[in-house]
Amino acid sequence: MSAPRAAWTQLAAKMGGTRGSEAALVGITMIWGTTFLVVHQALTVTGPLMLIGLRFGVAALVLAVIFAPAMRGLTRREVFAGTLVGIGIFLGYTLQAYGMQTIPSSKSAFITALYVPLVPLLQWAVMRKPPHAMAWVGVGLAFAGLVLLAGPDGTSLGLGRGELLTMIATLAIAVEIILVGLFAGQVNVRRVSVVQLMVASLLAFALMPVTGEEMPHFSWFLVAVTVGLGLASGVIQVTMNWAQKRVSPTRATLIYAGEPVWAGLVGRLAGERLPALALVGAGLIVLGVIVSELRLSRRGARKD
Template sequence: MLHNAEQDKPASSRLMIGKPELALIGVTVLWGGTFLIVHHAMRESGPLFFVGLRFATAALATLCLAFGVMRGLTARELIAGASIGLGIFIGYTLQSWGLQTIPSSTSAFITAAYVPLVPILQWLILRRRPRLASWIGVALAFAGLILIAAPRAGLTLGRGEMLTVISTLAIAVEIILISLWAGKVNVLRVTVVQLAVTALLAFGLMGPAGETMPALSPFILIAATGLGLMTALIQLVMNWAQRTVSPTRATLIYAGEPLWAGIIGRMAGERLPGTALIGAAFIIAAVIVSEIRFGRRKPEKAAAA
């Protein structure tokens, strides 16, 4: 995800929604829909095979765009792509595993908690002290997780919820790794490597994990390859749109991802308890609060007479 400094714009232009904003809204709708697709796919496939096929498709699609620049692949880019790919593999495999037993909307709301976790993990790993807003975001996310777990006896997270929480930590680490390598590598080459590494790890660990290859039904093939193409498309759209959309505005748009997942899940028949819905609202608030930078805007200098 590319982040640019927020440009000063007239107040009226800030309220307008242009093509980049509409593109990012479309990305969040696609994101929200992926949870339900994976949830249903886990009834027919194990998580490792599905993740492997999904990211192999994404890697091949991205390779078609990056083929001309792959000759310049360096050892640093291989290391960067492999480390990011490991984070993606852990995050998406555990998320898919969790979706075997929990609703897609629950998974989406828990996964959204990675946003406030990133600055806290940066503090632990890179010693970058988080802002007060980050701590508030973590507190809201934690409260949201407790409320999502409230329907269970003793406020405990079930197996599916716990796997998703761990996957969220892996996704947060992945974001930190991307920021560590930013500006030091070719983004397109590293993207191909990280997607390919994710696929290779998933396929390679099927045997040790005891996961067998499922029957290749039309649904599994379409779902996995479709999500792979969607993954490549989403990355390209984000990189294009965020050249002109500020990080704060983009974050507000991305916060709608679990909402879309909840809407799509409800249309498919999922029903979350009232306490879980309140918890979901807390997590969305955590995403928004942790990313918004509060502070006074510098007054504009008066024009010379």
Template sequence: MHRAASETPFPPRLMIGRPELALMAITLLWGGTFLIVHQAMRHSGPLFFVGLRFGTAALMALPLAMPVLRDVTRREWLAGTTIGLGIFAGYSLQTWGLQSIPSSTSAFITAAYVPLVPILQWIILRRRPRLASWVGVVLAFIGLLLIAAPKDGLSLGRGEALTLISTLAIALEIIFISLWAGRVNVARVTFIQLAVTSILAFACMIPAGEAIPPFSWTVMLSACGLGLMTALIQFVMNWAQQSVSATRATLIYAGEPVWAGLIGWIAGDRLPATALLGGALVVAAVIASEVRFERNRAP
């Protein structure tokens, strides 16, 4: 009787703070990059554009990192390089795969990073996800499949295999950010990871046989604009994931195709009913993952 009187169920409440709101904002920004990249790819190869984009982003981040760059530590070099490797592999492999497979198939396979993150977080960081996080992961994954489900089925060729490997890199990037969060300087690590990504992309052009494209204002303006956006996105990710777990961050990032689809709709694309349902499920996943059931304990 005493337990029932002193401990009563508390209604579920949403735990959304400034870090989560910041991640939602950059996810919207992230989704808006698809149209820009789509236009730029008509005038440039994938590795050159990735190198130019992240090189521009590194230059944008340099003024913030310069005052503290002298004090960079070995841990920060390791963190920035590790995260940069994940970013480079994810962006490059996904773009490379898109040369031989439809975008809908690529999006379908890329959705696999959503359930990969909590599994890798459990294995690498030893952080067991809450039940609400697993529910959110399932809802988000189903939603992403409905948004980008290919019409002609899924076959595992060269392009599909490259894209599938890229999902592992994307998941590892999110894990690496959480691994080093709170233990390094955000400005220094952000600059290092952006510079590493750019250097690797340019360096891999030679073995990949990709030539430097002719000068194009479309490529230059797109790279500069995306470079600024990329620098902002990486700064916010590194800052917010100091207090937001990798699983929660992934569920918020899962809203990227929703925003991309909405922006595409404004530009003239028309989404089928299944894609709209998928978008609703992704939004529901973010909300479900943030609901916590607590009990009101009497003093």
């Protein structure tokens, strides 16, 4: 296991600094966006809780093996932080999956996009760090882009069961991002990532008997999907915990706003067609990130 750990250490050293951290977040956002179509297909052969349990269980197991020596130093604070974030991960992913069973994906994407303006508001309320004016401009542009990217069907918000579940999931996702930013500089990235993923997996499996969700029939498709999603989740969670030591929750949220752009590109390759408004929306998201980056660069120049 020394080789994977050494590779991770070298990668972290090379990508040190704010720009490297932001580049890493862009990378996992691309992976994150690609998983949307995969999850949608997986829900045709298994229930949401089983999918979440297997997905994050695989991720936790792989990371626990890779980071085995580091796990011996696990602290109570890391267990506490990992548990809180793990609950947020569980609620966000599970409720979103339940919502996708009853509402169109375009509407789900629009509702989930509410975490973009919600994160800076929560950051202001919880961490007492009001976002700069240019950050608000970037957030506004990104959110407007997400509305257009969702398409015409996504602009109608009927409050049915699926819509309500997805709205609650959006709040959980926003809280997760805030918590990751809050604990990022106080805990060991490797240990806390394992705890987060393990908590999310255990909660999903524990609730299966309560909800009455049945075990799915065995299929190699399900095995391949859960292993792939698990590996992706492991990479995503470790990178989030590492990168958000240097990237603020507001800035991170702007980068995460690119998720539906990549999801749309993957959908296009799978045969879906992006309408003109969706392309405009993708452009607004990119513009939002550029506007925020220009302001951040100026601030950095003044400090130097």
